[in-house]
Amino acid sequence: MRILVLDGNENQAVACVRSLGKAGHAVFVGADSSWSKAGWSRYCRGSFRYPGPQVDIDAFISRIIEEVRREEGTLVLPMTERTTLPLSGARDLIYAAGGKLVLPDHKNVLRAFDKQQTIGIARSLGIAVPETKLIMSEREAAESAESLPYPVVLKPRSSEVSASGRIKAAGRPLYASNKREFLKAHREMSARSVSILVQEFVEGRGSGYFALMREGEPRAEFAHRRVRDVHPTGSGSAVRVSITPDPVVREAALSILKGLNWHGVAMVEFRIRPDGTPVFMExxxxxxxxxxxxxxAGVDFPRLLAEMAELGDCERTSGYRENVRCRWLLGDARHLVEVMRGAPSGYPGRFPNRWSTLAEFLLPVRGAFHDNFMLSDPFPEAGDWLDFGIRKLFPRLLKQTSIERIDVEGRYSHS
Structure with missing residues (x-):
């Protein structure tokens, strides 16, 4: 089968290309840039560039349709919300062009990416959720500031939002320990998102349940324990180890996915309180x-998803290897840098020790796998570092230098 893997600079894109290429599929990688790390894999048949949906949704859809029309039955696999949302909304055009998607109906896609709605679903099922308040304006923020259960976390209602024909990133969570910090954080976040969730801060460790669903019924499942996160505040795992799913977490996650009648892959995130209670996050x-x-570890989600797309269903997996450890080297390096910088403003939780973090980074565990590096397919790892340096770090440094130059010029122009 011909398969288009989008968002080629994501780790999950690299994993999909390797898995699907080894399974004998013809895999082509798309990205909104001239090259991508997944496109550098030996298992990639070819690459193509599309206009980013963050620039022009219609142009993005037109380019994907152009690729789909090259072969009847082409499967399109988006890796991020940024590409999933517009493709889901334009699914009739994809189908008319002869393409395939593995997604639930669009209404449930929108519900899944709306944190307010998924919190409501979890609460209705009797699953523990953080105390949550939806704030839609600066006036509501001011009125709520006195009564909030500090410390709190501010999150955009949706990580990606559609506006003016573009997909816009709403930004990362912010933290506040008091009224002053809350109002400052709200002003900052409201520039990117109209709807903001304010939640109690849940102390504990992150836990994820991962599944492939067919119309609300599981076909494959997996769980891991986070060892280190890219952001020490708890976002994106840098090092993690495979574990047996916690029965309570599994039951809660499956209840939510069944409530969404989910079709395709999904991750359900929880925080485990110190007393062992799982609290649903998103x-x-x-x-x-x-x-x-x-x-x-043995759960080949990409291959199973492709099988479902091609045959209508797939074999149900029954187990996998536990205690398999995997590391995202660049993500772990970013974790180290953030720990060395110290906890962000308003963050109330435990923060890693600098020296123990440095020791853990420098003393890797024997037998650990890597997200992007394989001896038989080494170039995606190089692409990962190059992508971060050229497209993320360098522009950030350039912007910081420009701000400092303006500040210096401004001070001396008055002397």
Whole structure:
């Protein structure tokens, strides 16, 4: 089968290309840039570039349709919300062009990416959720500031939002320990998102449940324990190990996915309180960044998803290897840098020790796998570092230098 893997600079794209290429599929990688790390894999048949949906949704859809029309039955696999949302909304055009998607109906895609709605679903099922308040204006923020259960976390209602023909990123969570910090954080976040969730801060460790669903019924499942996160505040795993799913987490996650009548892959995130209670956080209705670990442990989600797309269903997996460890080297380096910088403003939780983090980074565990590096397919790892340096780090440094130059010029122009 011909398969288009989008968002080629994501770790999950690399894992998909390797898995599907080894399974004999003709895999082509798309990205909104001239090259991508997944496109550098030996298992990639070819690459193509599309206009990013963050620039022009219609142009993005037109380019994907152009690729789909090259061969009847082409499967399109988006890796992020940024590409999943517009493709889901334009599914009739994809189908008319002869393409395939593995997604639930669009209404449930929108529900899954709406944190307010998924919190409501979890609460209705009797699953523990953080105390949550939806704030839609600066006036509501001011009125709520006195009564909030500090410390709190501010999150955009949806990570990606559609506006003016583009997909816009709403930004990362912010933290506040008091009224002043809350109002400052709200002003900052409201510039990117109209709807903001304010939640109690849940102390504990992150836990994820991962599944491939067929119309609300599981076909494959996986769980891991996070060892280190890219962001020490708890976002994106840098090092993690495969575990047996916690029965309570599994039951809660499956209840939510069944409530969404989910079709395709999804990740359900929880925080485990110190007393062992799982607290629901959110649903990610797409492939997740730490996908390589599941594949290494024996749950080949990409291959199973392709089988479902091609045949209508797939074999149900019954187990996998536990205690398999996997590391995202660049993500772990970013974790180290953030720990050395110290806890962000308003963050109330425990923060890693600098020296123990440095020791853990420098003393890797024997037998651990890597998200992007393989001796037989080394170039995606190089592409990962190059992508981060050229497209993320360098522009950030350039912007910082420009701000400092303006500040210096401004001070001396008055002397």
């Amino acid at each position: 649903v990610n209705g797409r492939f997740w960044t730490s996908l390589p670990l599941a594949v290494y």
